[in-house]
Amino acid sequence: MSEDVKKTVFVKLGGSAITHKGKESQANLPVIDLSSSQISELYNDFSLILAHGGGGFAHPVAERHNVSKGIEKCKALGLANTRMAIQGLNSIVLTSLLSKEVPALTISPSTCSEMENGRFTDFNLSPIHHAQKLGAVPLLHGDVVYDSVKGCSVASTEMIFSYLSTRIKPERIVIGANVDGVFWDNPDNGKRELVEEINSRNLEDVLSAVEEPKTSDVTGGMRHKIEELYNISKHKIEIFIVNLSKKNYLRGAILGKPEVGTRIKAGE
């Protein structure tokens, strides 16, 4: 397929799936490998921009060092420790992708972006474009970024996607997690039911069904994810949350036809 007809798809490998989030620094290697295999089948047909979250590697370290409160609280050592934790996970994800012959190139947002009070004000896209020009697949990750007000801020993958999506305009965004999508409790039958689509009619109800994170999560867990993604979907970008632990769910979502998952679609 020629470069100009390839559709851009952003893919997040969520920390809830690629790590054991309740334990510190434990990667879920089978899920990482399963994701890498599906990416390996598809990366030639799409212009993929990959990213991964912090999971049980970065979130506990960031929390311990109060990184979200800025440099006065966390000091350079807290910032450095958190970046080391995310880089540790990045190296595991990269090893898996390369083992499946996906030419992934890590681009750390902390080296090419800037924030102001927790929102991106600048993100140099050249490293992403250069990687793509060379036939490589950019691999970003949640990170700790220089902040002109707080000194440093934690940037979630969803915040990164939000900023990038107004500039790169992906066809769709796929968020992989350890759940089939977003659930709500059905009071009629007492069961948890998958929300097939989050839209303007049910957004508030869905948000009230979201539970507070049970493990360390400095970026706000599922609630933050839904809020950021809902805002991105206002730009007519298709968004799916799918389960990375299930065979071929990621593949289906990248192709735009997820077997099971939650679609986020503003405006209806």
Ligand SMILES: Nc1ncnc2c1ncn2[C@@H]1O[C@H](COP(=O)(O)OP(=O)(O)OP(=O)(O)O)[C@@H](O)[C@H]1O
């Ligand atoms: N209503 C809900 N439906 C589905 N999952 C929910 C709900 N409420 C809370 N959750 C939790 O949200 C978690 C996924 O969100 P989380 O932010 O941990 O994912 P992630 O993006 O993969 O993680 P990371 O930020 O580390 O990359 C699930 O493991 C689940 O426990």
Ligand SMILES: C=C(C)CCOP(=O)(O)O
């Ligand atoms: C905790 C850090 C450094 C990254 C958080 O990124 P996320 O897991 O995508 O929210």
